[in-house]
Amino acid sequence: MAFNSVAFLISVIIFSVLSAGYGLSSNYYHKTCPDVEPIVTYAVKNAVAKDKTVPAALLRMHFHDCFIRGCDASVLLNSKGNNKAEKDGPPNVSLHAFYVIDNAKKAVEAICPGVVSCADILALAARDAVVLAGGPSWDVPKGRKDGRTSKASETVQLPAPTFNISQLQQSFSQRGLSLDDLVALSGGHTLGFAHCSSFRNRIHNFNATHDVDPSLHPSLAAALKNVCPANNKAKNAGTTMDPSSTTFDNTYYRLIIQRKSLFSSDKSLLDFPKTKALVYKFSSSKEAFSKAFVSSMIKMSSITGGQEVRKDCRVVN
Known part of the structure; x- marks a missing residue:
C-alpha cells in the first residue's frame, strides 16, 4: 500500500x-x-x-x-x-x-x-x-x-483522529515513542477546539449497523449531531475538546472513561490493557499526568533533523 x-x-x-x-x-x-x-x-x-x-x-x-x-x-x-x-x-x-x-x-x-x-x-x-x-x-x-x-x-x-490503537502505536513507534508517550501526549487534547471533520465518522454513518458510534455517550452524540448535522458545510463548525478547553488539566482522561471523548483515537486508548491502565491513572491524578507529559514532551521534542538557523522562520536562508 x-x-x-x-x-x-x-x-x-x-x-x-x-x-x-x-x-x-x-x-x-x-x-x-x-x-x-x-x-x-x-x-x-x-x-x-x-x-x-x-x-x-x-x-x-x-x-x-x-x-x-x-x-x-x-x-x-x-x-x-x-x-x-x-x-x-x-x-x-x-x-x-x-x-x-x-x-x-x-x-x-x-x-x-x-x-x-x-x-x-x-x-x-x-x-x-x-x-x-x-x-x-x-x-x-x-x-x-x-x-x-x-x-x-x-x-x-x-496520526489521524480516526486512528485505532494499533495505527497510533505504529505511528508513535516509528518516531521512537512508546505507548506511555502515546497516552501522555494525547493528553494535549485537553486544550483546544475540534472541527466536525475530526469526529464526523462517529456521529454519521458509523457502520452498516449503527449511524452513531455505540461507544459514544448518547448525550454527547446528540449534542455533536446538533453542532455538526449530516449536511453541514460550515467550515469552522465544531466544539471544544473538553469543557475546560483553555486549561491544561486531566479532564481529557475522565471524559474518555465517561465515553465523552471526541475522537476515535481518544476512545481507542481503552482498547489496550496498558494504555487503558494509564488513562485511569492519569484520570485520577493530575500530578501523575503532568509528570508523564513532561517526560514525553522532552522525548518528542528531542527528535531533531534540521541543518541551519533561519533568519526568518517562514523561509529558508
Missing part, C-alpha cells in the same frame, strides 16, 4: 536524525543568547493575554512539526512556487498563531542575530503555552537546527 511505503520512508528519515537529539542541552545558549527564554515567554504571554486559544495552537503546532521530519520548524515554512509546504497540508490548514513565533523570532534576532533556531523558539513557546494554561513547566533542551524541506504531501504521516 502507498501509505505503508511512505510510512516506512518517513520512519527511516526520522530514525536517521533521531540521534542528533543527543546534542541538545539546557544551557545551549548560555553564552550566545542568555535571554532567549524570557524573550520567548514574553511573546507568548502577550499573545495569550489577547487570545486564550493560543496555548492549544502552539502545542499542536509543535507536535505537528516534530512528527514529520523531526522538530525542525518545517511546519513554519511558507509554500513557494510549485512546492506546497506542510502548513498547507490538510491536517495543518487549521493551525494558527504562527505570528507568535514570528514575533518571538524578531525579538530574539534583535539581540542575538543568527543564533537561535526557529525550532528551538517553537519548542520553548510550546512549553510556555502549557505553563500559561495551568500546566507543568520543564527545562527545554535546546540546540535544534531548522530544516530546509517542507512538503504538504508528508502531512499524511500525522
Whole structure:
C-alpha cells in the first residue's frame, strides 16, 4: 500500500536524525543568547493575554512539526512556487498563531542575530503555552537546527483522529515513542477546539449497523449531531475538546472513561490493557499526568533533523 511505503520512508528519515537529539542541552545558549527564554515567554504571554486559544495552537503546532521530519520548524515554512509546504497540508490548514513565533523570532534576532533556531523558539513557546494554561513547566533542551524541506504531501504521516490503537502505536513507534508517550501526549487534547471533520465518522454513518458510534455517550452524540448535522458545510463548525478547553488539566482522561471523548483515537486508548491502565491513572491524578507529559514532551521534542538557523522562520536562508 502507498501509505505503508511512505510510512516506512518517513520512519527511516526520522530514525536517521533521531540521534542528533543527543546534542541538545539546557544551557545551549548560555553564552550566545542568555535571554532567549524570557524573550520567548514574553511573546507568548502577550499573545495569550489577547487570545486564550493560543496555548492549544502552539502545542499542536509543535507536535505537528516534530512528527514529520523531526522538530525542525518545517511546519513554519511558507509554500513557494510549485512546492506546497506542510502548513498547507490538510491536517495543518487549521493551525494558527504562527505570528507568535514570528514575533518571538524578531525579538530574539534583535539581540542575538543568527543564533537561535526557529525550532528551538517553537519548542520553548510550546512549553510556555502549557505553563500559561495551568500546566507543568520543564527545562527545554535546546540546540535544534531548522530544516530546509517542507512538503504538504508528508502531512499524511500525522496520526489521524480516526486512528485505532494499533495505527497510533505504529505511528508513535516509528518516531521512537512508546505507548506511555502515546497516552501522555494525547493528553494535549485537553486544550483546544475540534472541527466536525475530526469526529464526523462517529456521529454519521458509523457502520452498516449503527449511524452513531455505540461507544459514544448518547448525550454527547446528540449534542455533536446538533453542532455538526449530516449536511453541514460550515467550515469552522465544531466544539471544544473538553469543557475546560483553555486549561491544561486531566479532564481529557475522565471524559474518555465517561465515553465523552471526541475522537476515535481518544476512545481507542481503552482498547489496550496498558494504555487503558494509564488513562485511569492519569484520570485520577493530575500530578501523575503532568509528570508523564513532561517526560514525553522532552522525548518528542528531542527528535531533531534540521541543518541551519533561519533568519526568518517562514523561509529558508
